[in-house]
Amino acid sequence: MEIRVLRYFVETAREGSMTAASFKLHVTQPTLSKQIKELEEELGQKLFIRGNYNIHLTPEGEILYKRALDILEMVDLTTSEFAAMNEFNGGNVYIGCAESEGMTLFAKAAKQLYEEQKNIHFHLYSGNAENVCERLDKGLLDFAVVVQNVDLSKYLYLNLPFQDTWGLIMRKDSPLVSKVKIPMEDLIGLPLIVSRQGTTNEMPEWLQKNYDRLNIVATYDLIFNASILVREGLGYALGFDKLVNTGAESALCFRPIEPLFTSPMRLIWRKEQRLSKAAELFLDKVQHIVK
Numbered sequence: 001m002e003i004r005v006l007r008y009f010v011e012t013a014r015e016g017s018m019t020a021a022s023f024k025l026h027v028t029q030p031t032l033s034k035q036i037k038e039l040e041e042e043l044g045q046k047l048f049i050r051g052n053y054n055i056h057l058t059p060e061g062e063i064l065y066k067r068a069l070d071i072l073e074m075v076d077l078t079t080s081e082f083a084a085m086n087e088f089n090g091g092n093v094y095i096g097c098a099e100s101e102g103m104t105l106f107a108k109a110a111k112q113l114y115e116e117q118k119n120i121h122f123h124l125y126s127g128n129a130e131n132v133c134e135r136l137d138k139g140l141l142d143f144a145v146v147v148q149n150v151d152l153s154k155y156l157y158l159n160l161p162f163q164d165t166w167g168l169i170m171r172k173d174s175p176l177v178s179k180v181k182i183p184m185e186d187l188i189g190l191p192l193i194v195s196r197q198g199t200t201n202e203m204p205e206w207l208q209k210n211y212d213r214l215n216i217v218a219t220y221d222l223i224f225n226a227s228i229l230v231r232e233g234l235g236y237a238l239g240f241d242k243l244v245n246t247g248a249e250s251a252l253c254f255r256p257i258e259p260l261f262t263s264p265m266r267l268i269w270r271k272e273q274r275l276s277k278a279a280e281l282f283l284d285k286v287q288h289i290v291k
Contacts, residue, residue, distance in 0.1 A: 001042060003075055006068045008035050009047065013065050016054045073140055080276075090119020091278030096132025096144040097124050099223050101242040102162035102265045106145065109285035120278050128195065128221065136270060142279040147240075147263045155268040158283075161290055163262035164240040169223075169230050172253050176236075181258035191217040191235030193226045207238075227252060 012021040012032065022029040040047050047061035057065060080092055093110075097103060110122050125135060132144040137154075147164055168182055168190075176182060184206050196219040207214065217235045220226035226237040227244040231251055240263070246254045267286060269275065275283065 001039070003072070005035050005039050006072060008032055009039060010065065010068050010072065012036060012048070012055070013057055013061065016056060018055065070138060070140065074138070077140070090117055090121070091276055092121050092123060093276075093278050093282045094123045094141045094143075095125070096135055096141045097126050098129065098132070098145050098147045098265075099126065099243055100145070100147050100162070100164050100240060100265060102147070102160060102164065103145065105160060105162065105289055106267075106286065109282060109289055112289075113282055113285050117278075117281065120281070122282075126222070133268075136268070139270075139273065142273075142275060143267055143269045143283070145265065145267055147265050150268070152266075152268065154271055156271055157266045157268040158287065158290065160265040160267060162265045164265070165256050166238070166261040166263070167241055167254050167256040169227055169237040169239060169244060169246070169252055169254055171230060171233065172251055174236070176255065177253060179255060181260075182255050183258050187236075187238075187257070188213050189215055191215055193218045193220060193229055193235050193237040195219065195223075195239060196221055 008021070008025060008027075011025055012018060015021040015024065018029050018033055018036075022032040025032065036048065043060075043064070045060040045064075046058050047064060048055045049058055077092075077094070095106065097106075113120055114122075125132060125141060127135075129144075129146045129148040129150050132141065132146065133150060135141045136144045168176070168187075170176060176186070179186075187207070188210065192214055194214075194216055218226070218229055220229075220237070223237065223239045223243045226239065229235065230237045241254050241256070244250075244252060246252050267283075269279075269283075
């Protein structure tokens with residue numbers, strides 16, 4: 001299986017047309033068709049269903065498409081890293097990020113490094129701990145920023161001087177607005193919107209123990225989308241402070257839960273992974289900021 005043919009396959013899947021893909025790839029349509037057919041024969045599976053005007057992936061093609069994206073991303077990353085070994089003149093830093101106000105620390109580090117090295121570029125991948133750790137383990141990220149407890153046995157890590165505060169995002173016309181803090185017992189019966197991963201190990205321990213008593217009406221991956229559900233009156237979003245606009249002009253506000261519950265923040269990277277020069281410089285900036 002050749003990398004070049006995988007690129008042909010991915011572009012064909014994206015375009016949904018042999019004609020359009022061959023134009024973008026600068027190859028003839030018969031050449032592209034022949035390469036795809038040989039790939040199908042090599043794998044012993046049909047990858048596309050051909051129609052009169054377009055093509056689309058088979059279930060087997062969907063599997064290969066997902067794998068091919070990871071393979072090609074790894075190839076491009078490796079090529080970039082080795083090109084930078086000869087003479088350092090910049091590079092790329094890939095970071096998986098949790099949603100947290102603590103990302104300000106990394107923004108400051110990135111700004112400082114960019115002012116010194118104009119050819120360094122930063123690529124952020126947002127997601128929960130499970131998603132970013134999966135990409136980190138595959139070598140698709142240099143670092144992951146997590147605000148949940150993860151198994152640290154296979155990672156090096158840096159504890160960061162920031163903690164996220166848990167609470168409820170609610171409409172300002174909610175009857176709970178009059179309370180400065182929301183006792184956890186008051187969450188029983190409320191229509192709650194919670195993080196998809198937070199339905200398990202992210203939640204404060206009391207909520208985990210009383211999970212069966214919670215009225216969870218929706219789950220989310222990104223808090224901004226959850227805030228729209230809150231704004232439209234679906235329920236109360238359980239999450240971190242300072243991630244959505246709750247200022248004077250906003251229809252929303254935040255109230256911490258009681259007793260106060262916070263989540264620590266860590267920067268993690270794989271023990272066996274050799275960091276690129278760009279990633280090393282970024283880590284050095286972060287370490288200086290948090291000292």
